[in-house]
Amino acid sequence: MKGHIDMAQRSHEYYNFIAEMYDDMYKDEYWQSVMAQIEAEILKYVPDMVGKSVLDLGAGTGQWSLWAAQRGAKVTLVEPAKRMLEIAREKLLDFQDVCKFINCKAEKFTKKVQDKFDVIFLLGDVLSYVEDIGKTLENVSKIAKKGTFAFGTVDNFGFYMKEAVVYGSRQEVRNLQKTGRLLIGSEYGAFMSRGISDEELIEFATHYGWRVVDITALGIFKSLHLNEKYGKYFTKEAEHLLYVWQKE
Numbered sequence: 001m002k003g004h005i006d007m008a009q010r011s012h013e014y015y016n017f018i019a020e021m022y023d024d025m026y027k028d029e030y031w032q033s034v035m036a037q038i039e040a041e042i043l044k045y046v047p048d049m050v051g052k053s054v055l056d057l058g059a060g061t062g063q064w065s066l067w068a069a070q071r072g073a074k075v076t077l078v079e080p081a082k083r084m085l086e087i088a089r090e091k092l093l094d095f096q097d098v099c100k101f102i103n104c105k106a107e108k109f110t111k112k113v114q115d116k117f118d119v120i121f122l123l124g125d126v127l128s129y130v131e132d133i134g135k136t137l138e139n140v141s142k143i144a145k146k147g148t149f150a151f152g153t154v155d156n157f158g159f160y161m162k163e164a165v166v167y168g169s170r171q172e173v174r175n176l177q178k179t180g181r182l183l184i185g186s187e188y189g190a191f192m193s194r195g196i197s198d199e200e201l202i203e204f205a206t207h208y209g210w211r212v213v214d215i216t217a218l219g220i221f222k223s224l225h226l227n228e229k230y231g232k233y234f235t236k237e238a239e240h241l242l243y244v245w246q247k248e
Contacts, residue, residue, distance in 0.1 A: 010191060042119075054075045054117060062087065156239060219240065
């Protein structure tokens with residue numbers, strides 16, 4: 001399986017740079033509908049968060065950690081971008097007694113975490129941005145209980161390929177076919193992201209001892225109802241995929 005990524009600029013360096021503006025970048029109508037879809041998906045399988053132990057891997061500025069803590073969960077935040085984690089700590093100031101903050105890469109966090117978790121967040125396209133998918137999933141499996149739910153999003157390989165064919169060069173298309181990687185970012189910088197298909201999500205889950213519960217397109221419609229009803233039919237077209245696994 002493809003996994004290791006060698007990047008000139010690491011994703012956490014990019015996010016460290018944009019940390020102060022990060023939350024404002026996700027306030028528009030599209031991202032609000034995306035967040036509503038993710039929230040509905042989590043609550044479908046974990047309707048009661050009270051007392052649950054949650055690992056938020058790639059926690060960013062703590063949006064989903066705050067969401068879980070507000071619903072009674074105990075949360076461990078793991079985030080490699082130091083400034084992003086500092087903002088998360090400020091955001092979760094009222095929940096310090098139920099939160100643990102770890103500035104660490106996904107490939108190394110088990111050295112600092114020995115707990116087992118009921119719920120794992122891999123939101124914010126964590127598997128697309130880590131340097132080693134295999135090591136990350138190995139670590140995630142170690143700290144999951146039997147029956148643990150994992151909720152995650154990834155950048156979609158099918159969307160990347162369409163973008164490369166339409167806007168890129170032949171060399172970019174060949175590189176994407178070979179490595180699964182595409183340069184993404186903004187005017188503030190760029191890094192390499194790994195596009196992941198729905199078939200690969202099934203492969204990863206099976207290899208690391210998870211059952212695939214759901215894989216669907218993320219934010220393909222503005223309507224939550226339409227996303228929930230028809231998203232599974234657009235997993236080749238969507239920019240992002242939303243997946244749910246359960247540990248066997």
